[in-house]
Amino acid sequence: MLIDLSTVKINLLTSLSHGQVNTAVLRLDELHSVVSGNKWFKLRFYLEEAQELGKTTIASFGGAYSNHIAALAYSCKELGLHSVGFIRGENTISPTLKAATEQGMQLHFVNSELYKYKNQIKKEFAHKDWYFINEGGYGKTGAKGAATILDIADFSKYTHIIGAVGTGTMLAGMVLAALPHQKIIGISVLKNNFSLAEEIASLLPEEKKHAFSLLHDYHFGGYAKHPTALINFMNNLFEQEQLPTDIVYTGKLLYAVTDLLNHGYFGATANVLMIHSGGLQGNQSLPKGTLIF
Numbered sequence: 001m002l003i004d005l006s007t008v009k010i011n012l013l014t015s016l017s018h019g020q021v022n023t024a025v026l027r028l029d030e031l032h033s034v035v036s037g038n039k040w041f042k043l044r045f046y047l048e049e050a051q052e053l054g055k056t057t058i059a060s061f062g063g064a065y066s067n068h069i070a071a072l073a074y075s076c077k078e079l080g081l082h083s084v085g086f087i088r089g090e091n092t093i094s095p096t097l098k099a100a101t102e103q104g105m106q107l108h109f110v111n112s113e114l115y116k117y118k119n120q121i122k123k124e125f126a127h128k129d130w131y132f133i134n135e136g137g138y139g140k141t142g143a144k145g146a147a148t149i150l151d152i153a154d155f156s157k158y159t160h161i162i163g164a165v166g167t168g169t170m171l172a173g174m175v176l177a178a179l180p181h182q183k184i185i186g187i188s189v190l191k192n193n194f195s196l197a198e199e200i201a202s203l204l205p206e207e208k209k210h211a212f213s214l215l216h217d218y219h220f221g222g223y224a225k226h227p228t229a230l231i232n233f234m235n236n237l238f239e240q241e242q243l244p245t246d247i248v249y250t251g252k253l254l255y256a257v258t259d260l261l262n263h264g265y266f267g268a269t270a271n272v273l274m275i276h277s278g279g280l281q282g283n284q285s286l287p288k289g290t291l292i293f
């Protein structure tokens, strides 16, 4: 439909590369003005399945700045499907949610306590015959879609592929698509989310259940936390490389890679590919002027 994969660029990050270690970034943030990053990849096969099943309404879950909700609303509109978003929290219309309603998404606000009981919500709406997608697109179908990120180009020269991790669905996709010589590394953006390895493993076949590493030291205090040190890093990175990042995922990824490079984590020779998984729309939650881009 709307996505032209041939336009996706891979940028070298010269200021980060050290000696024989080269770093490049796959610019999924530039995929599309609304459906940027990994979300369309994770959604694609769910939406295909929904259409095959003859479903006309797709429902899912997310927060007020959710990249998943933004991508779902737009993709559904493009495909002529109705969309419903169950939104955690109070009835506040963020720019993300405003855009989603403009794409025709119907919103239901759910208080943070009740939000934990997603199965309850699904049951309540079972009579509607909606096609439900897990929050963040978590699931094997999402991972299968994320694996197609590595179909965009020939990535065989890379020795390490590294991305930011929320639910781990994208990382599972990277593991599915990786070549035997490639190491897959995830930077968790949640604090102490130690069930994550298990959740990712459950999306993978037996022989690949442990074929990835997770690093838990780069969350900057927790999900969506963005202390000044992170903001300063993101602004400096933009000045040096004209690379915009987001406060929830990719800013933390780039910070992690910079730190790992300084510690020789990748060894003496390596070709490191970072996945810029998008999410820039989420920066709208910041006061104007916080970021220079």
Ligand SMILES: *Cc1c(COP(=O)(O)O)cnc(C)c1O
Binding pocket: 037, 038, 039, 067, 068, 136, 164, 165, 166, 167, 168, 169, 170, 171, 246, 249, 250, 277, 278, 279, 280
């Ligand atoms: C959702 C998202 C991620 C995390 O993807 P998961 O598959 O949930 O791990 C990473 N980066 C961005 C920008 C995202 O929007």
